[in-house]
Amino acid sequence: MNRNDPHRVIKAPTGTTLQARSWLTEAPLRMLMNNLDPDVAEHPASLVVYGGIGRAARDWDCYDRIVEVLKRLGDDETLLIQSGKPVGVFPTHADAPRVLLANSNLVPHWANWEHFNELDRKGLMMYGQMTAGSWIYIGSQGIVQGTYETFAAVARQHFDGQARGRWILTGGLGGMGGAQPLAATMAGFCMLAVEVDESRIDFRLRTGYVDKKATDLDEALAMIEAAKADGEAISVGLLGNAAEVFPALVERGITPDVVTDQTSAHDPLNGYLPMGWSMAQAAEQRELDPAAVVKAAKQSMAVQVQAMLDLQAAGAATLDYGNNIRQMALEEGVTNAFDFPGFVPAYIRPLFCEGIGPFRWVALSGDPEDIYRTDAKVKELIPDNPQLHNWLDMARERIHFQGLPARICWVGLEDRARLGLAFNEMVRNGELKAPVVIGRDHLDSGSVASPNRETEAMQDGSDAVSDWPLLNALLNTAGGATWVSLHHGGGVGMGFSQHSGVVIVCDGSEAAAKRVGRVLHNDPATGVMRHADAGYDIALDCARRNHLDLPMMTGKGAEA
Amino acid sequence: MNRNDPHRVIKAPTGTTLQARSWLTEAPLRMLMNNLDPDVAEHPASLVVYGGIGRAARDWDCYDRIVEVLKRLGDDETLLIQSGKPVGVFPTHADAPRVLLANSNLVPHWANWEHFNELDRKGLMMYGQMTAGSWIYIGSQGIVQGTYETFAAVARQHFDGQARGRWILTGGLGGMGGAQPLAATMAGFCMLAVEVDESRIDFRLRTGYVDKKATDLDEALAMIEAAKADGEAISVGLLGNAAEVFPALVERGITPDVVTDQTSAHDPLNGYLPMGWSMAQAAEQRELDPAAVVKAAKQSMAVQVQAMLDLQAAGAATLDYGNNIRQMALEEGVTNAFDFPGFVPAYIRPLFCEGIGPFRWVALSGDPEDIYRTDAKVKELIPDNPQLHNWLDMARERIHFQGLPARICWVGLEDRARLGLAFNEMVRNGELKAPVVIGRDHLDSGSVASPNRETEAMQDGSDAVSDWPLLNALLNTAGGATWVSLHHGGGVGMGFSQHSGVVIVCDGSEAAAKRVGRVLHNDPATGVMRHADAGYDIALDCARRNHLDLPMMTGKGAEA
Ligand SMILES: NC(=O)c1ccc[n+]([C@@H]2O[C@H](COP(=O)([O-])OP(=O)(O)OC[C@H]3O[C@@H](n4cnc5c(N)ncnc54)[C@H](O)[C@@H]3O)[C@@H](O)[C@H]2O)c1
Ligand SMILES: NC(=O)c1ccc[n+]([C@@H]2O[C@H](COP(=O)([O-])OP(=O)(O)OC[C@H]3O[C@@H](n4cnc5c(N)ncnc54)[C@H](O)[C@@H]3O)[C@@H](O)[C@H]2O)c1
Known part of the structure; x- marks a missing residue:
């Protein structure tokens, strides 16, 4: 296993020339590379992005093969990644994800660091942390x-x-x-x-x-x-x-x-x-x-x-x-x-109840101007939130971009799909130089079960129930996200969390708009659902206000 | 929580009159009901299908609401089931699953019977076993x-x-x-x-x-x-x-x-x-x-x-x-x-290496003749397997149908998609009276990590790696199966397994043929992939023979 190579220096390509066959596969290619950019990753020579040993690929052979596959992958195929290793390419369809990832998952009785480290040493696994193994880390x-x-x-x-x-x-x-x-x-x-x-x-x-x-x-x-x-x-x-x-x-x-x-x-x-x-x-x-x-x-x-x-x-x-x-x-x-x-x-929980969490996007063009244009669009679409405007101003002034220019901004169910559709439109009409990818941390409202962190002290005692992040990943796959991941052990270590990631590409097409509209609605909506199910009034109100169809709570006939 | 009602006697509707809006939603409706048929389930009054307390729905209120939702669900919507409870309906698209289920999943450190039983008693969970909670149990x-x-x-x-x-x-x-x-x-x-x-x-x-x-x-x-x-x-x-x-x-x-x-x-x-x-x-x-x-x-x-x-x-x-x-x-x-x-x-492992496992199908018409016709079709399409023919003859002679007529027959990667496409064609041309559903146990080649059972003593020591069943579920969702499930603890109990289920409907349409061809190829292929990755020669040979694209092993360029 070749896990350490100080000679490798990875930089994501920028501009509008594709290495892959479409933006839907160019995007994961650039984002994988961006995760390993020396300006982004903590220890890029050993593929470590952040969070202890959170890696982007299992070893350099796997990395090289992932890059090769992404370059040849068709828009009706899906690549499977098992703990950082490209294990299979299968026929799917245009509205399916192009990449599906499962990192660091262990059957519970064996889900501890000793067993993981043994498998890791044998070259059978990799620690994915949260956004390291799911290719949407954007630096500090x-x-x-x-x-x-x-x-x-x-x-x-x-x-x-x-x-x-x-x-x-x-x-x-x-x-x-x-x-x-x-x-x-x-x-x-x-x-x-x-x-x-x-x-x-x-x-x-x-x-x-x-x-x-x-x-x-x-x-x-x-x-x-x-x-x-x-x-x-x-x-x-x-x-x-x-x-x-x-x-x-x-x-x-x-x-x-x-x-x-x-x-x-x-x-x-x-x-x-x-x-x-x-x-x-x-x-x-x-x-x-x-x-x-x-x-x-x-x-x-x-x-x-x-x-x-x-x-x-x-x-x-x-x-x-x-x-x-x-x-x-x-x-x-x-x-x-x-x-x-x-x-x-x-x-943080009151924010999670409204699906609010670390929404982020990256300009695949590599051009900071693309991010500044999206900053302005966010202000335009969310005019009445001074704290958010203040954040955007400070971020622009004080945050140095690392790798591909990116922006993060905590917004929720009521805004994510609107912003995504606006960005897609900006790609379509040429306001942005190239497509953007939109994703989030696994630390989010509907995407994680982690009883010592994100789901600590839930009102109904359901801290350890991990059906929720699994449903989140399945639904994002069904909705047509560009890549979807399921991880174990992020943030709090082996045994203590299960969580899912999602990234979607705005390539300016009509088909992308449909997928973006669905995925960026459904993803935060599962967070509102999870918190409403646990009995939080803020979440229940948010669900009602947004007409979520939660059959035991707000769905058609639920009040009967 | 209303979990026991001796007055409830459930029978799946038969014939060609739909209760739901299409066969894609009629199918899960009938299969849920069939799971609770007194001729099928072990303790139907308390929704227990088999396997200790393996349930089909969390309680009777949840059951009733699931039925209501399936009757109104559109062909661009997806119902989420969390441990037997219908928690949300979300917009998806025609090629996405109609139902996604996650049953009994717990964050590993808490994944034991004590914690599960506490949540179960509080009404927050349900034990799904394997095919009980995923609606494809067909009796003994x-x-x-x-x-x-x-x-x-x-x-x-x-x-x-x-x-x-x-x-x-x-x-x-x-x-x-x-x-x-x-x-x-x-x-x-x-x-x-x-x-x-x-x-x-x-x-x-x-x-x-x-x-x-x-x-x-x-x-x-x-x-x-x-x-x-x-x-x-x-x-x-x-x-x-x-x-x-x-x-x-x-x-x-x-x-x-x-x-x-x-x-x-x-x-x-x-x-x-x-x-x-x-x-x-x-x-x-x-x-x-x-x-x-x-x-x-x-x-x-x-x-x-x-x-x-x-x-x-x-x-x-x-x-x-x-x-x-x-x-x-x-x-x-x-x-x-x-x-x-x-x-x-x-x-059993040599069979798993070729994706062979408990393939099964059910005649939604309720008519045994539909099964006999498919029996004959299986013999026609697999002419050179006397053991299989013998099984089909004995099964017809000695196995009483329970609930909707069904057949099981262990076949693998080389046969499942062919059979599925043939059945779909038989629905299309009227040889069968109504659609059939095709599914399998979670005890199958690519769908389970269970170190004391299905993945005991794997050649490379990867028994406890559960990335594989998660990828299987994500890929089946991406491929357009009709319902997909992710469970924990089936067969061997809390803490000891993670596994996924899949069911697909053959309604005779061209769109169904595309989905059936993909899903019934991909699903067993993930099993062959998993065993090839673990180093089994039988699996590697099977992968090569079937031109699976496994980038580190058999994919384009893998031999380079
Ligand atoms: N709250 C959140 O939102 C959130 C988000 C992500 C991560 N985290 C958690 O925060 C932790 C840090 O994440 P990271 O990505 O920065 O990890 P990292 O591994 O990149 O950084 C950890 C740092 O701690 C330093 N360190 C180690 N031992 C030390 C000691 N005894 N005294 C002082 N410094 C020491 C290391 O040198 C290293 O720089 C992780 O456990 C992570 O899961 C929290
Ligand atoms: N090998 C396989 O392919 C496979 C497949 C499915 C299930 N299983 C496992 O087999 C087991 C049985 O599954 P099931 O669906 O039949 O469960 P079940 O709960 O329906 O049946 C268990 C039976 O055991 C009987 N029993 C309990 N204690 C007993 C004792 N001390 N002595 C004699 N009988 C006793 C019960 O009365 C009951 O009838 C489960 O653990 C299941 O996970 C194995």
């Missing part, structure tokens, strides 16, 4: 708005909307975590982000996601204090281990206003550096004695979570940011690890 | 040929093909297990089947699946001895508990030629009567103290498995028949429980 921007929305909600809920003069402590500046400092300052907070890997801090400095670097805690705290005094919102990347820095603050009696974490705690083998270890040592031990790495990492996480609980007790608003660190600490004996809430039930 | 016939093929393979492998004068010991005469005595005698064996529920024995006597009833062991053994002496193949249903009768044989030093079991061991709460308990006592304790029932049942299974190991040591060919009883015994301390093999690796 992907997470910025979600993080910004969350921090803004924290400010509203705890500080009367006033973030100024407040600061957030967090860990991890990786693919997703790297969005935290930018989102924090956009929302008006200062941030201290602890990161063990200096190259990650430098990468965030270079791309404008973090403002300053510090190499010791005193220096970092001084920077934060100075900024607070000036009423400025700045972010500092501190080189250090979160399991050491968090308890050090407890010891000193220094309490941040908000505490969270985005190390890759969901993957204790590959995603979290144990305290006292060097990066080189961890890399070596991962090969020599993986069980010892896991043990040490989980013990350090327990220390970090204990510090988070202590800071919470001292008055900090503390939240789990979806990396399953509470579960890991619980397994190491921190019995009250779940005393601080996950961010979804605390801040 | 469904399993007869599979069991017959297995017993014939046992005879070939252990007794030079001579079953005469040999006998099989088994347990369980339920929905599936009830097929054992008929299959055994068809294959030339005598059989002693131990069953705790007298009504189940009487049901099998009435429908011609078992020849005789006995109420004590001596009587039963005498019947078997007499038949063996006369060179006859007879079957005896013995009223008793397998956990008591199996050890009694060990004690007496009586060794059957073959030993197996088909109690519902996969569901220790509802599917297995602990030794020494009455049925009434178990029913009561299931409500009062479910944990105690589970414990007692698993302890009895351990006793039974120990007896099976002892009989194996004494020379009996012993096999697990896919009910996960070895796992249960293992969990109770029988450390060598897996010393006897599962039936799939031992006898």
